[in-house]
Amino acid sequence: EADIYQTPRYLVIGTGKKITLECSQTMGHDKMYWYQQDPGMELHLIHYSYGVNSTEKGDLSSESTVSRIRTEHFPLTLESARPSHTSQYLCASSDPSGGQNTGELFFGEGSRLTVL
Amino acid sequence: KNQVEQSPQSLIILEGKNCTLQCNYTVSPFSNLRWYKQDTGRGPVSLTIMTFSENTKSNGRYTATLDADTKQSSLHITASQLSDSASYICVVSDRGSTLGRLYFGRGTQLTVWP
Numbered sequence: 001e002a003d004i005y006q007t008p009r010y011l012v013i014g015t016g017k018k019i020t021l022e023c024s025q026t027m028g029h030d031k032m033y034w035y036q037q038d039p040g041m042e043l044h045l046i047h048y049s050y051g052v053n054s055t056e057k058g059d060l061s062s063e064s065t066v067s068r069i070r071t072e073h074f075p076l077t078l079e080s081a082r083p084s085h086t087s088q089y090l091c092a093s094s095d096p097s098g099g100q101n102t103g104e105l106f107f108g109e110g111s112r113l114t115v116l
Numbered sequence: 117k118n119q120v121e122q123s124p125q126s127l128i129i130l131e132g133k134n135c136t137l138q139c140n141y142t143v144s145p146f147s148n149l150r151w152y153k154q155d156t157g158r159g160p161v162s163l164t165i166m167t168f169s170e171n172t173k174s175n176g177r178y179t180a181t182l183d184a185d186t187k188q189s190s191l192h193i194t195a196s197q198l199s200d201s202a203s204y205i206c207v208v209s210d211r212g213s214t215l216g217r218l219y220f221g222r223g224t225q226l227t228v229w230p
Contacts (some may be wrong), residue, residue, distance in 0.1 A: 042120070042220035043160075090159055093182075104150070105218075107159025112127075 006108035021093030030075040035090040081115045122221035139189040139206035147211035154203045
């Protein structure tokens, strides 16, 4: 069982609210990722980090932002949520020998966000 | 355009039966292919990885195959159980850059009925 945790698991908020989705891992992985997943669709990479103070945008344009101040922590923030942000957000990490091109991704259980 | 296509989109089988899920890809240059299982409301979990030189790999009741020439992979599930009900996602990695990229299929939703 992977040691990567996401909170909250479920969140329903109104338009315009600021939200932060938390992601923490206890495996000491340098590489961490945020994916967006909609029903019946493939996962889309929205942010990734290869270490502390390193963050990059992924393939899918997102209005969210991320930070990586500590190795184990990779939170995602939406400054002003909109209904179009309604989705499942999955956090993942990978070990130093792997990553997007070779290694296994360890996923959290996801945060399902609904914006009314 | 690099793509990963999975079929069928959904599948219903009876407990104890076998099934095979398909994954076709156009990702190039190819690095490896992973099958993930995603239970409802959970994150995906890796089942197996296939590299260019591997044709078949088993993990319990799961057997994955890879034909790198035709760019096809399959996941065969033997003697299905209710707990096999999940989405199975095919993920292909390229080796076209130092960072690498992952290409995700949309998954096959498997339902096992008692």
